[in-house]
Amino acid sequence: MEGHGASVFPSAEFVQEVTKDNFAEVLPTLRAAVAEADYVAIDGEFTGLFAGRATKGHSLDSLAARHAKVLKSAKSFCIIQYGVATFKLDPATGRYAVSAWAFYVFPRTGDGGSWDALQTMQAESINFLADNGFDFNKAFIGGIGYLTPEQEAIKAKRIASEGESREPIVLKPETLIKMNALIAAVRAWLDEAEQPATVAGEDSGAGDPGSSDKPLYSLSTAEALHYEYFDTLPASGFIRRLIHQEIEAAFGDDVATESLQVEGAPHWRKYVRITRSDAEAKAAAAAARAQAARDKLEAAIGFRHVLDAIRDAKVPLVGHNLTYDLAYTMAQFYGLRTESVAEYKAALRDTFGPIYDTKLIASKAPAVKPLVTSTALSELVAQLGDLAKQRASFGAGFDASPVRSGAGGAEFHDAGFDALVTGMAFALMTSMSASASVEDVTASSSSFDALAATVSPWRNKINVMRCAVPWLDLDGPFEPVPNNVFELAGLTASVRIKQLREAVAPHSIGGHKWLDDERVLVQLSPAEGHSLYDAVRHMYTVANAPFTHVAHVNLGEERATFTSIYTPAGAAEASRKRKRRDADANADEGAAKKQKGLCLVM
Known part of the structure; x- marks a missing residue:
């Protein structure tokens, strides 16, 4: 370099x-x-x-x-x-x-x-x-x-709630029948000493696994290959929660359950895997899930x-x-x-x-x-x-x-x-x-x-x-604050910045900012050899001023503040005359347009 x-x-x-x-x-x-x-x-x-x-x-x-x-x-x-x-x-x-x-x-x-x-x-x-x-x-x-800190807190709370016990869901009669059948199949699977008797088969895709016309699992001795786990068919989140609830209640520490995503399917298409377990293994698995959730949150903070x-x-x-x-x-x-x-x-x-x-x-x-x-x-x-x-x-x-x-x-x-x-x-x-x-x-x-x-x-x-x-x-007051900013009010729609510059001459207007049709902010600069006070006094003496009110503006506060100074001599009467003149002109223009329209119709 x-x-x-x-x-x-x-x-x-x-x-x-x-x-x-x-x-x-x-x-x-x-x-x-x-x-x-x-x-x-x-x-x-x-x-x-x-x-x-x-x-x-x-x-x-x-x-x-x-x-x-x-x-x-x-x-x-x-x-x-x-x-x-x-x-x-x-x-x-x-x-x-x-x-x-x-x-x-x-x-x-x-x-x-x-x-x-x-x-x-x-x-x-x-x-x-x-x-x-x-x-x-x-x-x-x-x-x-x-994630923002607020979003992080929401996710952390959601993760923490996943490990909390929830009120058990009361099963409907038709769901209870299917759940009992699943429990019986899992019990038979657990009783197998050397090889499984039942596993989950292919999902036929017909209907909701929670509906009365479809079981929660499939028996297929041809696919009886997994002694260590028993998979249910893919199911909705609500049905999976029921499966976790009932299997845990029926078998306690002898089994562990977890929801897994179907390979190659959308993230919401999941099933429940039931595995042989014991109290020590379940505690270790719970700790591993909690750590995985924390790691996932850390990754999401990004x-x-x-x-x-x-x-x-x-x-x-x-x-x-x-x-x-x-x-x-x-x-x-x-x-x-x-x-x-x-x-x-x-x-x-x-x-x-x-x-x-x-x-x-x-x-x-x-x-x-x-x-x-x-x-x-x-x-x-x-x-x-x-x-x-x-x-x-x-x-x-x-x-x-x-x-x-x-x-x-x-x-x-x-x-x-x-x-x-x-x-x-x-x-x-x-x-x-x-x-x-x-x-x-x-x-x-x-x-x-x-x-x-x-x-x-x-x-x-x-x-x-x-x-x-x-x-x-960041440490102190709003400084430096310009002290030469004024609001000129009471303007008519016909007033332009050129007229305002002419009104304050020999002093000058630097920057200006229209607030609306009747108000404008101006930065007043005194002529050479004059003070800002001189320039302000000059505005007070302007005859037929195009503004009716002047206010000093402090732009350095949390909100801009306005301090009323005066109404220029004769400005109010001049403004009323301008407004009457503008109104008369608009009326004449409207009448002319109306007459022109009538001529076109004829």
């Missing part, structure tokens, strides 16, 4: 792809790497970003409004590839040992899988991924399933094991422009969908260790900001690779874990690769911030904690693009 320019990028071969087929094998390695890491970088690839035009960001969004938009998207879309990269610094050499993975993620349905989730896709996002070589087959076919490992280690978490990555992670894998910004912030603090957003650091850190012209991830890493000199070297092969075969070169928009270069960017920026100058990088022997301390002002601050508040502060 030594060198400059494009050579700063690692090969994508240093990212290991993980699907459900090799997840169990990779998980212990990842857990060990996370436990030893100084920090972990993440990235996600999504099935969509905007659940409609109304969810796109706006420069005058409050944090509450932006959170509501992102939350709506998080409820609609999902992460289908999750990148994780671990970084461990050797203070003696200044080299980082790096491991990176790209996990394909998709909810698995069926026995032991995820809930049957409704997933939405945005065409623009899917086309973007396709254009960048995303392998959808690996996501949809090989994607790793997952990809969330990766996030739980990061959570438990409380290792610093690094990402680039993390707003959507974190919101989707919390909604999809932890079931957090709170509309409260305060509750969301608390959940992030409770779930993860310190969080760093490399896009925010690149745009704010004094040692980095003057030297980069773009904070887009690919361009940022290229620039940092040129600027950080010695720290552009992470050691041969990054000391990386097993690699992905058949890949090469820089492959952005692969979640594993993006996580890898995001972690690189963080390492480079902390080194630059720790150095007296970029030309004299002397921080190679520093500990990671010392390096991280140099970017502590941006710890737990999440970059928020195109928003009135540029970041979400």
Whole structure:
């Protein structure tokens, strides 16, 4: 990785792809790497970003409004590839040992899988991924399933209840006759000293095994080959429960029963196998079933094991422009969908260790900001690779874990690769911030904690693009909050932003956001040599103002708050005149259309 320019990028071969087929094998390695890491970088690839035009960001969004938009998207879309990269610094050499993975993620349905989730896709996002070589087959076919903690608890409770005794079912007379016949056949089978007298034969497929016209087992001395077990015919879940109940009651510890799936048949087509047993063997079998159920639950938790490992280690978490990555992670894998910004912030603090957003650091850190012209991830890493000199070297092969075969070169928009270069960017920026100058990088022997301390002002601050508040502060109040945002109300449908700009001149309106036909938010900028107070006073004196009411807006609260300021002089009367004029114009237009229609009829 030594060198400059494009050579700063690692090969994508240093990212290991993980699907459900090799997840169990990779998980212990990842857990060990996370436990030893100084920090972990993440990235996600999504099935969509905007659940409609109304969810796109706006420069005058409050944090509450932006959170509501992102939350709506998080409820609609999902992460289908999750990148994780671990970084461990050797203070003696200044080299980082790096491991990176790209996990394909998709909810698995069926026995032991995820809930049957409704997933939405945005065409623009899917086309973007396709254009960048995303392998959808690996996501949809090989994607790793997952459970949220709530879903895990429901499954665990269900598993625990399977071992509990239930109220016995009273048999109907016709079912009792068949059950007695089955018990007699099992007793005869148990009495055979050397070979069985009866076994289950082929299922004729006629009718329900629980119905009065079909037995629960088949006698076939030609197939009397199994001394150790006695199989019933396939039956419904209710009939199988009756068989378990009655056979256990009749024979106690002498037999054991279990439901098995018919080979090659759907998962619901099962039969009961009765085996010779004793108390010790039954206890061992019960313990084995309980362990198998726990193993099945652990497998169903799936990809969330990766996030739980990061959570438990409380290792610093690094990402680039993390707003959507974190919101989707919390909604999809932890079931957090709170509309409260305060509750969301608390959940992030409770779930993860310190969080760093490399896009925010690149745009704010004094040692980095003057030297980069773009904070887009690919361009940022290229620039940092040129600027950080010695720290552009992470050691041969990054000391990386097993690699992905058949890949090469820089492959952005692969979640594993993006996580890898995001972690690189963080390492480079902390080194630059720790150095007296970029030309004299002397921080190679520093500990990671010392390096991280140099970017502590941006710890737990999440970059928020195109928003009135540029970041979400997980630890403190909503700062910085713009104080030059006002609501202009009482507008008529004919008023356009051009007229508002003319009304406030020589001062100016920057960003604006229509709330409805009669209200608009504006960002008021005073003319050179004037204060914001001057600009506000000017609005008060506007003759025939196109607005009747002005309110100062605080966008930094949990909900935007409005403070009434005044009604501009003469504005109310001017508004009434405009409304009368608009009404008269609409009436004249309607009459003209009606007259035209009459002419056409004639």
